[in-house]
Amino acid sequence: MASGMHAAALGQLGPCKPKALAAADVGLDATEPVEIVLLSEERSQQAAQILQLKGLESRPMVQARKMLACGERPTPEPRSQKLPVEVMREAQGRLGRFLQRRVPLLSWTRTVTGQSLRADLIAGLTVGVMVIPQSMSYASIAGLPYIYGMYAACVPGMVYAAFGQSRQLAVGPVAMVSLIMNAGLEGPMAEICPGWEPGHHKEGEGQIHLDEQMQEYCTNEYIKLAIFTSAIMGIIQILAMVLRMGFLVTFLGHPVTSGFTSGAAIIIGFSQVKYMLGVHMDKSQYVYKMVAEVALKLKDTNWMTLLLGLGCVIFLTCAKLASKRWKRLSLVGPLAPLFCCTVGTLLIWLCVPLRETYEVSYVGQEKEIPAGLFPVSVGAWNFQNFAKVLPTALSCALIGYMESIAIGKNLAAKHGYELDAGQELFALGLSNLVGSMFSCYPVTGSFSRSAVNNATGAQTQMAGLVTALVMLCTLKWLTPLFNFLPDFVLAAIVISSVAPLVAYTEAIKLWRVKKNDFFLWVAAFLGTLFLGVLTGIALAVGLSLAIVIYESVRPQITILWRLPGTTIYRNVKQESSGAFVPNVFIARIGSSIYFANAFFIKEWLQERIRALASVNRTEYIVLEMTSVVSVDSTALHVLEDLVLDFRSQGVHIAMAMVGNRLDRTFRKAGLTNFVGEKWFFPSVHDAVVGCLRHQKAKRRLLATRSVLSNSLAGATASTECSASEAATVQTDAQSDVEKGVPELPWSRSQEDLLHIEDNPVTVGNEIGYSNDVHHSCTVIFINLMEDVPTIMSDITAIFQRRGLTICRANIEAMGDDGMSTMCVARPRRAAHVYHVRSLRSHGKLQDEELLDLKAELKALIHHHMHRPDLELCWNLREQRLK
Helix, strand or coil: CHHHHHCCCHHHHCCCCCCCCCHHHHCCCCCCCCCCCCCCHHHHHHHHHHHHHHHHHCCHHHHHHHHHCHHHCCCCCCCCCCCHHHHHHHHHHHHHHHHHHHCCHHHHHHHCCHHHHHHHHHHHHHHHHHHHHHHHHHHHHHCCCHHHHHHHCCHHHHHHHHHCCCCCCEEECCHHHHHHHHHHCHHHHHHHCCCCCCCCCCCCCCCCCCCHHHHHHHHHHHHHHHHHHHHHHHHHHHHHHHCCCHHHHHHCCHHHHHHHHHHHHHHHHHHCHHHHHCCCCCCCCCHHHHHHHHHHHHHHCCHHHHHHHHHHHHHHHHHHHHHHHCHHHCCHHHHHHHHHHHHHHHHHHHCHHHHHCCCCCECCCCCCCCCCCCCCCHHHCCHHHHHHHHHHHHHHHHHHHHHHHHHHHHHHHHHCCCCCHHHHHHHHHHHHHHHHCCCCCCCEEEHHHHHHHHHCCCCCCHHHHHHHHHHHHHHHHHHHHHCCCEHHHHHHHHHHHHHHHCCHHHHHHHHHHCHHHHHHHHHHHHHHHHHCHHHHHHHHHHHHHHHHHHHHHCCCEEEEEECCCCCCEEECCCCCCCECCCCEEEEEECCCECCCCHHHHHHHHHHHHHHCCCCCCCCEEEEECCCCCCECHHHHHHHHHHHHHHHHCCCEEEEECCCHHHHHHHHHHCHHHHHCHHHEECCHHHHHHHHHHHHHHHHHHHHHHHHHHHHHHHCCCCCCCCHHHHHHHHHHHHHHHHHCCCCCCCCHHHHHCCCHHHCCCCCCCEEEEECCCCCCCEEEEEEECCCCCCHHHHHHHHHHHCCEEEEEEEEEEEEECCCCCCCCCCEEEEEEEEEEEECCCCECCCHHHHHHHHHHHHHHHHHHHCCHHHHHHHHHHHHHHC
16 A cells, blocks of 8 residues: 555656466466365474564564563473573574664675675666756755755665665655645644744745844754754654554555645646746645646746756656666666756856846855754754654654555565554654664665666665765865755755656546445545645545544445355355255355444344345344454343344344354353354355254244144144155245245254154256356356266267357266166256357356256256156155155
8 A cells, every 4th residue: 555655757767577478488387287285284384383473573562462471371391401501592593683683784684795796886876966957855854954965865874774675765754754844844834933934035935034143043943843853753664664554554545645645746846936937935835825826926027047957857857757768877867967057057156147037046145054963963852842842743754654664675576675654653753763863764675776776786784874874075175066055946846756646647547447435535535635734644544543443443244145056145246047045045245343343243134134134034144254253241241132133024134154252262161052053054065954944944844833733723634644745734834934924033942843853855957058157168067866877979960050169078077876676776856067068159158148048957857857768766755855
């Protein structure tokens, strides 16, 4: 889901997996049989234990309970005494493994070779040159002096190189986090400095004119809040790693994150329009205010600034396209921002009329960029402002981690190494926390710089360290060179960087694939544009949680019906040729049952049973529980109420395919005893057979009681009723049930009188077909209560007449009937399965062809089943059964 942050641009990183080889390339023959072997018992047990331990590690609540209960554990048995040297070696080994896991610097430095070092130097220098103008641009978005963007591009990169696992991820200031921080700190700054707005104020700008001393005070307070926000963001991310809460980011759905990112990118682009036009505009995070401000100030446009700015945008765009299209020009895209900065700086420095006559603004116009290393800023931490910066820090931590983990995992998959999400969370948190000690504002992984890092061949984290050293040297000696850097160049760099984040193609795709997701994308997009960035984040999170809650409280419940001629039960939406079992309703519950969805399941079942009352009156409900992994106490109470409610209506509930974990919970709660052991079955077909046996026994007992009651009331019949009378009454009772005559609920003692085992249930002569079971063939199912040796040749003759080819055929004998010698002993039942294809279409059969084929096969079976010799055998069987 986090990959939705850059749905429009992640493809530039390249494919995640190598191209698959064809079978012929590796010498495989599709027709060659492959033997399925088993892993040894010892290794299988080891694998099972490893997987069980991993499962426990992923459940923090279980680990917490173990830690709380550690004092109650029994004293372990005394072990053999170890020598102090052995104990020390074990402790050192555990410490070494822990440090290697938490400090990847100790691992990747051992893998550095001359070739990898050369590749990392090239990649690090390229990204270092690229990050200089970008960091200044993003500091402008954050409302901070340019130098703080350069600080943020230096220290966090060093920290991440030591603690981060991604070899190509470039950590530093990014546009999205900068915008979120700027928007989030507007409220706290309004309380400290009313009328002051974060940004780079020129003389005569702003709604309220502040004296120089007040202006400096407000700027310093804003810088302190930004630095403190970075510290709190780092602490949040480290705590999230300790509590294993990184999974929470997966709750943000792809449509809402993509919509939010697109809206935020447009806001970032509009915030740079004032530098392109060369006019001052009031800062705002609402797009409609920005559009109105642009329309109002359009008449004051500095046309020289606009012309030069558009030239930069066009050049940067063309450079990106050229670097993607031609490999020889792959470095043109990353180096294009530095080229623009160099040319723009020379123009402003050498061409005096641009500064004086045309009033083109530049970085050092009011105040030069300070030279020197980053100052220590621990004194800026004021925990009295904790509540003020907490919402902003949470938003930056969430969006920053989403952006970084999406890029990092994509690059890791491309290069074939694993990325631990928890360690990445720790590395990002530590980068922000340590960075806040040295005048840095919130940072995260940058998509554009990571893509360049990867494209230029970075192989280890050394590339990120080289980038940080380049910025360190720039801070120490080269900052005076950027005093004449034009503002329109920085604006052009920002606009060209955020343009790919507007994922309009993703919206078009969502409209085609699923319109509900499209409307979620639009809601998040418009909410960010018109309600603001932080409100947009809240709306995105709210929409994502609403989706999670909606899907959770409304689990997928599938109605199943039987494929004729088989014991296969499939979804009615997937299989169009199935049939329902009379008086039996089968449903598959698609998720675990807990307090939020238990009542929905109960109401769902009740509505369906009431709706079917006039067509197929339900006496039995079979619940397929494969997907139900766990239930809570609320669900157990609801299930008890459900069983009681339906039993009061004469409807029994059977459960099929209950897992071991769920079975243990049912037994501990007494639900198994409450429902009855006999209503739990290993498969859906066994449950249906059990229900039909129960139905037959119940109707036989009802018929017998009815005959006895009528005989005693009349006082004219004998005390024993004949079998024919019982059969007649049983038939009448069955007819009444089919007409919808309700039955009284049965007590436990009455249920004990039923002899269910004495009621065999078999599948009759049936013909079924399916176009969904096999990917390229139509499957024909034929079930025969009495196998006929010559029937297969007749069936194949029908297939040949209809232009069908048999791809596969299977005939399974179902048992011996044990008849007398008057009939030839042969299997009592047989199941035929044929995979056929049409010779005309070279594919599956159409609906009309299937209906005609089924009619002809029915006529064939009817002809064979009504032969005189078979009718004699049937009569003998009936006599033996009676």
